[in-house]
Amino acid sequence: MFSILEGPMKPGLLIALALVAGGAFAQVEVKELPTRPDVTIRFVYARAENPVANAVLFQGGPGNIGIFPNGSMRVENFLSGGAARFTQNGISVAIVDVPSDRRSLDEFRHTQEHAQDVAAVIAFLRQQNKLPVWAIGTSNGSLSAATAAVLLRERGPDGIVLTSSTTSKPGPAAHPVTDAALDRVTVPTLFVHHKDDACRGTPYGAIPGVMATMKQARPVDLITVEGGENRGNPCHTGYHQFLGIEATVTQQIADWIKRYQSKGKAGAGS
Template identity: 35%
Template sequence: MAFSRELLRMWRAVVLAATMLAGGALYAHAAGVGEVLRVATREGVTVPIYTFWRDDALATVVLFSGGGGGYGKIGEDGWPAGGNFLIRTGKHWASHPFNVVMVGRPTDGIDLSNGAVRIGEEHAADNVAIFKAIKNRSARPIWVVGTSMGTISAAAAAIHDSERLVSGVVLTSSVVAYKIAGAVPKQDLDKIRVPTLVLHHEHDACWACRPYEARNIVDGLKNAPVRKLTLVSGGSGATGDPCEPLHYHGYAGMQNEAVDLIAAWIVNPTE
């Protein structure tokens, strides 16, 4: 589905209506500063998470960045300064009625640039511990959101969610190349039983994330109660490596609009 300003206004209207029903007000909430928490996961291992909490939150979005994971250094404004799509839009995520959690790198240095590690037992144990820590702070539904290599983590977390900690999944710029360990279409997607949005840019030129293969993900989500593939085509100013976040792979020139689209779907997941 092509992305348009008119459609964006419609999506915003949906979010606004839902937020007002919940007693909040979209965009009226100025993003303050979050805090870094350190979650004990495996023996001797902790994972830092950057957290921003809202009393009026409708959900908690847990953001898994691409590459080797993490959220980078904390900038002068008190927010992570990483360039990844999900990280650089952190304050915009916080303008929506969500708690925001960015997942850092575990202290034992497991290599999250390796897809096999992202679907492995150590990463899974880390994620379960993070989700439980989040639930101890807020009972709001947890939505896992991944981009690029982070989609491997997000999909795996939902697939192995035996404790039903995850309420929804969003996969952006998904890794679809079958030669990569853990590529999303290769995972047991039929085990995902929560609403799932697959978002991809039509001009994503990353060799591992070809847009036309995103359909393979949706086709595999046979047991998701709601599943949707959305292709967007907006933005401008793409630069650098096509697999890096400042190209269309990272929604160059339309990153906030992409977040708005995702936020509206989380509030009202429809096919």
């Protein structure tokens, strides 16, 4: 449930919202930050009541989720619609839209400019607390998360989670995670993939080979997902977006992050 305070959006302006998830209260804000000359990025920031980690969430497709000044979104899928689920599991999140100078993230997710935009959001999260910051992407969004880890280094995420990752390019709308130099990723990495994902660019069978290229990342783990609902466009919903089991998959991701952090290996800026 959202309680909305409306007003004109300006760089740096936040709009407070109330988000209730499973009995847990989270503070939600719409933020817009400068990232590059004459460029800003808008994101929804949802703060968990008792956070244990932070995460930047990258939806797939063209990435233009359409955050409105009142906090609603034009596109709400597994990650773009995940504020309540993640905060309920103790992870504060920033759900990012496209930057102000672009209509989509097509042919942009692997660039230094995109990484610079992401760096501003990561820096914002680190200003909120001293907890680790993870980059979590789904489908094409996995490329954004991986690029941040490769190009930003110490300014980048403390770990990455790659869900339903695009691994081939059957058409111009697909942007494989392998467009990032995965052999240069040094942070802990978790893959999450549905065993029966039917999207042509995201076959489950390709994931072990991609994982094998990540020689410097430790650990590199895989959660294999089964069940849920298989309906709709196979690249927009269904197994590809963990339809019907979103809460379960989110909890699995959060539990993995918590287990890793409990080993004392992940820290802000590590």
